[in-house]
Amino acid sequence: MSAWHSDIGMFWSLIGLVTGAALPFLLRERDEKPEFVCLIVAIVTICLPISPLTALMTQSALIARREPDRRIYGLIALSSAATVISRLRDALMPAEYSIIGTMLSSTNDQGDVIHAASRQGMLLAGLLLAVISIAIAVIVGVANRNTSRAQRAQRQAAQQQDRAQMLQSDLASQQLADAIATEAHDTLAHSLSLIAVNASALQVQCGTLTAGNITDQQVHDIAQRAEDIRKQAAGALDEAHSIIDLLRNPNKARQTLGPGDATSLSRESLSSLIAEARGAGAHIDTWIDIQDMGAIDPDVTKIAYRTVQEGLTNARRHAPGQPIELEVTCSAAHGINVHISNPTGIQAPEHTADNGNGIKAEREPMGGPAGGNGLRGIRERVAAVGGTCTWGTDKRSVFHLEVSLPPRSVQRQPGAA
Template identity: 40%
Template sequence: MVPLASLMCLIQTSFFALNFDQDSPGYLFVILCILTAIPAGFLLLARSEYPEVTFWLACILVALLPFDSLLSSMAMCSLLARRADRRTSIRTCIVGTAVAVWSQLRDALQPADGSLWHLIFAKPYTGGGSGKPIVMLVEEPTIIITAIITALVSAAIAILVGLHIRSRARLRTANAVASAATSHAQSLANDLNNQQLADAIAAEAHDTLAHSLSLLALNASALQAEAARLGDSPEAQALSKKAEDIRKQSAGALDEAHAIIDMLRDPQKAWEQLAPSDETALTRESLDALIADTRNSGMTINTWIDIQQLSALDESIGKVAFRALQESLTNALRHAPGAPVSVELTAAPQSGVHMHVSNPLTDAAADGRAGAGLPGLTARVEAAGGQCRYGVDDRRLFHVDVLLPWRS
């Protein structure tokens, strides 16, 4: 488009130059017009970002200089395609059409030897460089009318093309909005279905799990009462203590079940409770508390800890490290109760954070498979730029090995 607009401006200016002698002041004006015509087409490069400015500058150039109307018509098409304001569109169509008519009519009114329209209707091999006087095949009114009609048709084509481009852009926008609305509606429908499923699960858990735990606590209380009737023998006291432990554990499990049921019924509250920002970071105090709690649950833990500059460790890495140790100890407690656990933990800026937890498998561990939390832990460690490996070796020892980068 840019080379074509410059070419047409140069052609019109070249024919216009034939009306002046080389020594006349008008010829100097033509030279300036030719120098302007060459970069005039590059004005269209700004039509996307500045369509109005481009259109008005193109109209001024075509109206004041002997340029072809193709430059202003292209600028008009671009402006109509990018501006949907009604007043702007009407003003653009009127001015653009008027400039196109004036450009072609100006050329048609020039003397025969300096007019492109006269050359089109001239007899072959006359005028121009043929050395013979130009002979017209039609009358002057025909040339003028043809030039005006051509200008009107070209302006109409530019207007229709611009409006077509605008309508297609509107259609794409409408399709994008409709697609976004459809996606949003589908997302809302999925959220509603998920919430209905969560409500159904919560109701089922309340009717079954909570009821079963309540019966377990009740039966433990009854067992404790029966044990009290057996007297003060060591066996009766041990049985009473076990029954009390079962009652407390079932009561705690019932509270946890109710908390989980509440989370299912209130997803927003659940997200707040499960947010990573609420997690504990790895510090000396949190590490000692976690190991002490694990030992209080009846597990034997052998630790080897070497941590340096732990206070300078990035909090997000510290949360992942603490979560990895917590998940490993919980996994051992759940799947290998009573088995001793070995914990090795090192943290230093040079080597990063390295944690290794191992425990022998017991009959309660079944086939030695890890808990369901370890795959999720692996994904989280890898997201933090670390590595997490776990599995059983030939000695039936289950290992969890985590390596995290040091970020301060």
């Protein structure tokens, strides 16, 4: 204040002192309005005799919070100019009233200047100090911006990881739901088809009876057929309860849906499956050659078992009363081959495509729009382990289902059954 030697200078210095003390409070708005804060502080620093420290802080905050563009570069230039002006203004003051002059001059014990620095030296020192201050502010701002970007990238990566885990969980849940739906189709469709066949046979037997002329054998056959229907209905009910239990206990379901003795391609399981079909009145000719079962992947053997089950069920539903031929071969060298055929009793349409060996490929089974879901499910499971599945009718209207499976699973799907 003393350097001005006038009332106006004293008044202007007092305004600068008060403003310089209040100006840092604008830094509280640097997060929301860094451009506005930088502009105001730069203008005030140019107009009043105050330190450029606040201007340098707002410049650093602006660089840290905004992406560079023409407007930002303009504000940085204005703030840098305010810093240079403030430093040069201090250097132009007499040495005893200048911070730079006091630093460059010699003083005695009382603080009085003995050897003042030259005006040119003070200006160069002020300019150098301004450049160093601006460089520090820019470096700090860029470092803060990079740190903020890194933290934002980490948060985004964490969010993406959480989303990926959620999608993975949803995918696992969907795969489990698909596996349960497939299991329900395989078990319930088989049981219900047996019930339907037995009920149809019972209806035919009852239709052939004449009043007052019922033999003991006929009564026995009807009672046996009714008992078979009762057992099969009870079995279907148990299977429905099992499916409901799988839906209620997903963790237990993953273990239950895995390969087991009841669904392995063993002679015992196949004999039971064929016996059930024959008990329902199906005529089945079989050729079964199973070798090296222990060398076959259990998941593959279960798919083969489900193929036989679906093929027999499909034949009973869509070609009741027709003879069925079943051929199953299994070896560690060639994998598993299943071939099921039965006459359809209906002439194949002329437009059905021939696959080159006399079989009309990929033709939907007889029975209308409801048919074919089970076969498509078999084909998806066979393809998942690297096998092939084809079906269709030949020129004699005989339906063929042929599945070839490798001894080892090529691609496992969680929850696949």
